Amino acid sequence: MIGAIQKVGNTLFYEVAAQGGRGRGLVLFLFAMIGGIVGAQGGAAKLVGLLLVLPLLGLMGGHFKSWRHGLILLLGLGVGFFNMQWRGNPAPLSVPSQWQQGVVVEGLLAQRSQRGLANRLQLTELVVEGEALPGEAWITLYHQTTSVTPGTRLRLHAKLRTTQGLRVPGGFDYGLWLRRQGVVMTGHSSHPVVALADGGGYAWNRFRWQVSQWIATTLPGATGAVAQALLVGMRDAMALPLQEQWQVAGLYHLVAISGLHVGLVAAGLFQLWRWLLSRRLRWVARWDLKPWAALLSLPGVLAYGFLAGWGVSTQRAVVMAVVLLLALGSGRWPQSWRALQWAALLLLLWQPWDLFGAGFQLSFLCVVVLLGVFSPAAPELAGVMQRAWSPPEPQSSNRWHRLLKGGLESAKASLLLGLVTGPLVAGVFHRVALYGVGLNLLVIPWVGFLVVPVGLLAVVLYPLVPPLAGWLLQLTGWLLWPVQELVSWVNTLPGAWWRVAGQGDDLLWAYVLVVGLAFMQRAYRGPLLLLALLLASWPQSATPPTTLEVTVLEVGQAQAVVVRDRANGWSVLDAGGVVSSHYHVGEHLLSGYLWDRGVQHLQRVVVSHAQRDHMAGAARLLRNFAVEELWLPLRPADEKPRGDLQHLVQVAQQRGVLVRYLSQGFEQRAGELLWRIGHPDPQNLERDANEGCLVVELVAQGQRLLFPGDIEKRGEAALQRSGWLHGVDWLMAPHHGSRTSSSEPFVRASAAKQVVFSVGVANQWGFPKAEVLERWRQSGARIWRTDHSGSLRFCVDKQGVHQQNWQENPLQGCP
Known part of the structure; x- marks a missing residue:
């Protein structure tokens, strides 16, 4: 029995390592760190830890020949565990009772967003009653309008409270989530805001807010709210009914700026710089322009991350894009699997609690599935980089044939992602998007290759050529209007509002892990997918109580x-x-x-x-x-x-x-x-x-x-x-x-x-x-x-x- 487990572990570990080239140490450290994070969190640790140890068993059961491997293992476990323990459970700040009745607050406005008729102000560099405080305060402004922009130092009278969320069995701990973002207090106010001075900094947030207001003014209604989410990551503009419409349609992932958006920006910048550099014939003859184009694209990709607000999906996509561009710029062979591993490692070092978030899990699961199908793992370590950049297969000169092939590949990817992520979406969000797969086939190309490029071009030109930017934004609204109409129509169809009970955190964790391992290698993909199907269909216990x-x-x-x-x-x-x-x-x-x-x-x-x-x-x-x-x-x-x-x-x-x-x-x-x-x-x-x-x-x-x-x-x-x-x-x-x-x-x-x-x-x-x-x-x-x-x-x-x-x-x- 132990030998069989070790054999499975050998195969899993070496095929996962093969996907990153020679990065056995990186894979081992990443798996060990995830195990440490889960162990620190508790709850699902036993089940998930048992499954996580499979790749490590292979290393230790016959290929654990170096003390360095043991050191990497212990280091990964220790980093994951202590990072989560130290930073993952911050204690709430005690707020004096008089502050709850109302107090004068000064702070630097870091970011603001519109939530219905209210404004949420995110303040840093806090001073309350003359006392300087660390962290941020999120204050909701009711019945008042203010023109202050991020980077402004301001004063207002607010009622403050500690970051204590509603304590519900198994529920989302909003207070803990706030504290992990560095928020020490929340509050509300209906008093005027007094702008004191320009505090400097937060230029990107100021530009982001100005762009969002420009979009809201130019494109009112649902179309403008969706455009703000698509282009600058301002999902607060979408009220709950509108968010639910897109969730029912299975398209809500499009308004979370992710790989689609960041990939378009990176590819567009790369091609633009390559074309500009190729104008100089001497450079073309003397150097390979791809590394230079890749390095010159980096600032634009990072700038887009700031503009988009650095959500989890944005973080993952930007890190992957940066790793690929750096690899190409340094003359190394870029590998998608290695980029994914580095993205996971860096994000979990920065915010280890993201491991337990549905956004993180869905983002990485989707990328793993796509890479497993369209960039499959090599069965051995040697020659990985050569295969990754070997000459492409001859393509048909028939344009319609290429379009048909691309459409079939897109349909395959959409269907596969819908099937694989369906159980996780149903378990976390308690919703089944009955029409989601078909809608994604229609909407993703339209949004990805028309709406987003035109909209991003409008955003770039907004501070440079406002009239042209306004025309492009209007065009974005016209392109987005049929999508919103389609979403609204789908919500009226039978079975669109389909809600289901969850499977429990342990089963969902096990499902994500098993599916991820299945697409990271080929040898045991069939049995692992069968196990994932069993986990997804496992009935939740409903034993009647005796009381x-x-x-x-x-x-x-x-x-x-x-x-x-x-x-x-x-x-x-x-x-x-x-x-x-x-x-x-x-x-x-x-x-x-x-x-x-x-x-x-x-x-x-x-x-x-x-x-x-x-x-x-x-x-x-x-x-x-x-x-x-x-x-x-x-x-x-x-x-x-x-x-x-x-x-x-x-x-x-x-x-x-x-x-x-x-x-x-x-x-x-x-x-x-x-x-x-x-x-x-x-x-x-x-x-x-x-x-x-x-x-x-x-x-x-x-x-x-x-x-x-x-x-x-x-x-x-x-x-x-x-x-x-x-x-x-x-x-x-x-x-x-x-x-x-x-x-x-x-x-x-x-x-x-x-x-x-x-x-x-x-x-x-x-x-x-x-x-x-x-x-x-x-x-x-x-x-x-x-x-x-x-x-x-x-x-x-x-x-x-x-x-x-x-x-x-x-x-x-x-x-």
Whole structure:
């Protein structure tokens, strides 16, 4: 068995090394460094580390003849592990409470972007209350317009907070992501911005911002937003609905500046310099002009990286282009595989956490697949460079034949990339782009060889010949318009909005690694691809729990609860949170959590009342999942429903969801779990949304759990009169702990053993109020707060309601 593994390792290592010429040390160091990074991150380390060690086993099992190999191995593991440990988990900066109420901030504007009606200002060289601070602050400017550009030193009054993201099991840690970018504080302001002086620097960011504003003015609407993303990497210009349109069409990768864009720039600059140099006949006769053209192209490629904003895909493409141009400029044979290895090495040394990002994984996986098919690995080390630059095969003189061959190769590449990246896209983004492969065949040539070249030429000419640049930008808009129309039309087709649950991080990691190894060599490609297919189709475990599971998600100053019963049925009780031009709580937090748990079907979505902090994400849940029922509170017959409630009901009707308007006395049993409604009264005349909201009780395993929504004193008194309040084991604090709720009679009558407050960190209302907290403490209840603990998970059995520490295994759930 060990011998067989070593044989596989021998083949994998030497064929991977062959792709980089004689770079065995580089390959060994890169693999070892990746293993160190994964080991430092934890989680999927065991499974991925086992697979990563296969190439190393081959080296050590018969070809580990030099102490240098062992040193390289240990060095790579150490660099990866300690780099990730040292730089990958920065601690949040403590922000004084008075700064959260508002403080004067000075800083140098490094970059700015437009996000809907708001502006995001990225400030460095911070001074707060006379205290100089390291790092950056990202401040969102509301209800104010400002003409300041990057490089300007400014002052404004802002409310600051620490970089603490929402703590959701298995969710994206936005706070950690910010800290890894060097951001120490975030904040918001609605006060005027005062420009102090030109601080110098950030010339590229200033030019980038000016170009983006020029594009937005010249090309308004969706076409202009897409053009900003395509040409200067300003994807903030694309609001969430527009981003989702391109994701549904399977074309969103085009607006992430990557190899297509950078390759066009590098190739165009190379050919331009070569043509200019060839004008001097003496130079042509005396020197090979390709190295000079390659070296002269380098500044332009790097400048484009700055202009594009240095996203992950841009970093990878620029590094690869620079390595190839340097190799050609130094007279060495350029090799794509070696360039890819150097790109991965440099990027992971710089930002090791990118290894766990979907952008990094997709970018490198696509390049590995393409190189594996169109630039296959050599089976031996000798002669690699000669084959790479051997004379090309004779080409047909028939132009149509060459076009047909190129079209077939493009179709092959598009189909292959669609099939290979499909499972990863589905697992990470929970989306299947049903029409993506066909659309890519049509759109990639159009965008790559028409839209991008014309648009980039307009950007280059913008500061030099503005009238000509404006005409070219208009032409770019005309070329981009049919693409946007096609994208919009595809979104209306059946099956376009296809959402799926994830496979889990461990399986996705293993899939990426196995596919990458399959295309890095030939000998074991078939078995490895079969293994990848097995991993992609492996069903996610859905073992029914033995207890009732209740998870109170941290959604800021709002409320959202997910309930899983013993029959593995899932329900959502309130779906509140933030909805903005670029973020939707129903999509990014609630749906993401449910998909990560393998959920495709919801038995019921309960909305206690029609306010955004309890229903903002409900409509998106109805769209993303197969929902059986929508529960809403019974309202007075003559009351006109609010617009957002009307929209929710329309979505439910379109999706075939049963809508129930409920009042006191309604009961529904799901196995051993009993759902009961205690409020509002069947003759409800309450026009206040808070006082008339649904009060839901869950009874399971002899335990009573009460969800009073936002009822206040009148609603609490009504519950007492009905005799409902007695012996509550667990309770969500009414109205987030406001002064108008949790009255003394309510607290005394409920006698709750545990009380949970769903509140935002440093929220503007100061919830929960101190007197409310004291009232519950005096009653003997145990207090839980989402602003202190993040999301909270509770397991309900016959012994009581037990809080579970989900951090140890975020997606495991109750036993």
